[in-house]
Amino acid sequence: MSRLTRATQIGSALIRTSLLTAMQYRSDLAFDAFAGLLRTIATSAPLLLVFQRDQTIAGWTLPEAAWVMSLYLLMQGILGGLVEPNLGEVVESVRSGNFDLVLMKPADAQLLVSVRTVAPSHIWDVLASILLAGWAVSQGGAPTPVNALVAFGLLICGLASMYALWLMAISLSFWFVRVDNLRFLLWSAADAGRWPIQVFSGWARTVLTFVIPVALLTSFPAMALRGQWDLSALATAAGVAVTFVVASRLAWTRALASYTSASS
Amino acid sequence: MIHVRDLKKIYKVPVKQPGVWASVRSLFDREYREVRAVDGITFDIAAGERVGFLGPNGAGKTTTLKMMTGLLHPTSGEVSVSGFTPKHRDDAFLRTVTLVMGQKQQLLWDLPPTETFALHRALYDLDLRAWKESLDELVELLGLAAFMDQPARNLSLGQRMRCELAAALLHRPKILFLDEPTIGLDVEAQVIVRAFVSAYHARHGATLLLTSHDMDDVAAMVDRVLLIDQGVIRFDGSLPELARRFGSGRRLVVRDAHADFSSIGLTRAGETWEVTVDASDINARLSAVLARSPAAEVTVSDPPLEDVLRKAFGESRPAAAP
Structure with missing residues (x-):
């Protein structure tokens, strides 16, 4: 069995049990679904408010900016639904020593901690992302297949980079027991990704591309859909993604080596 | 099967003086001291052996166990378990072993244990037939049928522990690491756990490594003892x-409610008379008992394990510096 097949098998089993757990409490699930819907609306609403006053912002029309928002919602759905809830879980299990039992499983510990818990309410983000993308297509015409392909490649680079950033944050919990605040910091910084990168000044663009590379996931693919891409942008995105993924794997491996468990 | 050579685990822990000023100073200039949790231990364990790691709290038992399972990376020394180096966490190694911790749980808290068992099937990549066969055996041996479809949070501690054991053994491991498996359980649940572990060992010839403070666990589940104190092995x-x-002799127990053995040094304990004497004295004392009461029910045994260990821990510690 290939590593990918095995990872898919384990990932789907974990997601299945997470969903079963989420469905165990009906009232919690209903409340989370309602809160999730409000969060999705609150995330997208500022875009419409801004465009009520101006026709364009930083050279982007509403349908074009809707692509950025659509991609941001997709990131919020994937990272918020699959990756971010696990940060809190890992921090707690490292603190309590229950992480011992994760390490005893014959599976990649990184995979086990990455999809152990899911937050189903983030499905609204994904649905809103699809709706918004559909509306943007209806307003501005569909992107060419090449542009769509490049945008998809950039999206994968961005997702990989942001996941790696989260994994590095998880790794820190092995050395610093209280890293909860890092979750809020990361979300606050990633929040900037919902606006086209041209809105920001030079240094902020650098940060959003190379430090907290949320622009790789939102603005870069949205620009590619408009045909605004070149090979250097692709190479930059791939370079950032590879750097982040390698660094996060190193951080994770070092974190495991320095795991001290907890006294029993 | 298991080879451990000069194994050490040394932690650096911060030392802080009491008080606000000392706390502020420690932000900039922190002092550390070394804690030698495991300090150069060497031993071998053959396949199928049942070994108990005994020692007072903080002796280094669990740290040793965790280095043998790969959870902790040794500071120095070598560990080989079934030909693997545990810290590398090879899949094949992790399929060979299991770890049961009395104070930690792997059951999915909000779901019935059956869901944990199903998840473990995916994690260990067990084919359906092998998984079902193993599960049926464990359900029968541990008597899980009545409650395995209730959420884990609704089970009693004893029922949860039985399910924990089933989850830990579904993949039929060859080496069992048990870290205080009966802690907190009532007497009935303790007896079930001990009987089950012994039955699993007998059926599958598994190697058993146990840490426990419960001497009944030790007496029921192990044949060999490694006494660890202050990070070193004091007895094997x-x-x-x-x-x-370490025992001060042999224990003589006489059940005879009518006779009086006080004149030959026995003391009354309810229905029985007891004395612990030096091994060389036991025959003379036995003759004296039978001379007074030829029909008395007499038992000669080792002194209670608690007494032996109390003495062992006392003797094993090096004399304090004057």
């Missing part, structure tokens, strides 16, 4: 050898 041998080495 069988339970009878341990009793001979």
Whole structure:
């Protein structure tokens, strides 16, 4: 069995049990679904408010900016639904020593901690992302297949980079027991990704591309859909993604080596 | 099967003086001291052996166990378990072993244990037939049928522990690491756990490594004892050898409510009379008892394990510096 097949098998089993757990409490699930819907609306609403006053912002029309928002919602759905809830879980299990039992499983510990818990309410983000993308297509015409392909490649680079950033944050919990605040910091910084990168000044663009590379996931693919891409942008995105993924794997491996468990 | 050579685990822990000023100073200039949790231990364990790691709190038992399972990376020394280096966490190694911790749980808290068992099937990549066969055996041996479809949070501690054991053994491991498996359980649940572990060992010839503070666990589940104190091994041998080495003699128990054995040094304990004497004296004392009451029910045994260990821990510690 290939590593990918095995990872898919384990990932789907974990997601299945997470969903079963989420469905165990009906009232919690209903409340989370309602809160999730409000969060999705609150995330997208500022875009419409801004465009009520101006026709364009930083050279982007509403349908074009809707692509950025659509991609941001997709990131919020994937990272918020699959990756971010696990940060809190890992921090707690490292603190309590229950992480011992994760390490005893014959599976990649990184995979086990990455999809152990899911937050189903983030499905609204994904649905809103699809709706918004559909509306943007209806307003501005569909992107060419090449542009769509490049945008998809950039999206994968961005997702990989942001996941790696989260994994590095998880790794820190092995050395610093209280890293909860890092979750809020990361979300606050990633929040900037919902606006086209041209809105920001030079240094902020650098940060959003190379430090907290949320622009790789939102603005870069949205620009590619408009045909605004070149090979250097692709190479930059791939370079950032590879750097982040390698660094996060190193951080994770070092974190495991320095795991001290907890006294029993 | 298991080879451990000069194994050490040394932690650096911060030392802080009390008070606000000392706290502020420690932000900039922190002092550390070394804690030698495991300090150069060497031993071998053959396949199928049942070994108990005994020692007071903080002796280094669990740290040793965790290095043998790969959870902790040794500071120095070598560990080989079934030909693997545990810290590398090879899949094949992790399929060979299991770890049961009395104070930690792997059951999915909000779901019935059956869901944990199903998840473990995916994690260990067990084919359906092998998984079902193993599950059926465990359900029968541990008597899980009545409650395995209730959420884990609604189970009693004893029921949860039985399910924990099933989850830990679904993949039929060859080496069992049990870290205080009966802690907090009531007497009935303790008996079930001990009987089950012994039955699993007998059926599958598994190697058993146990840490426990419960001497009944030790007496029921292990044949060999490694006495660890202050990170070093103070004794390695069988339970009878341990009793001979640290026990002060043999224990004579006479059940006879009518006779009086006080004149030959026995003391009354309810229905019985008891005395612990030096091994060389036991025959003379036995003759004296039978001379007074030829029909008395007499038992000669090692002294209680608690007494032996109390003495062992006392003797094993080096004399304090004056």
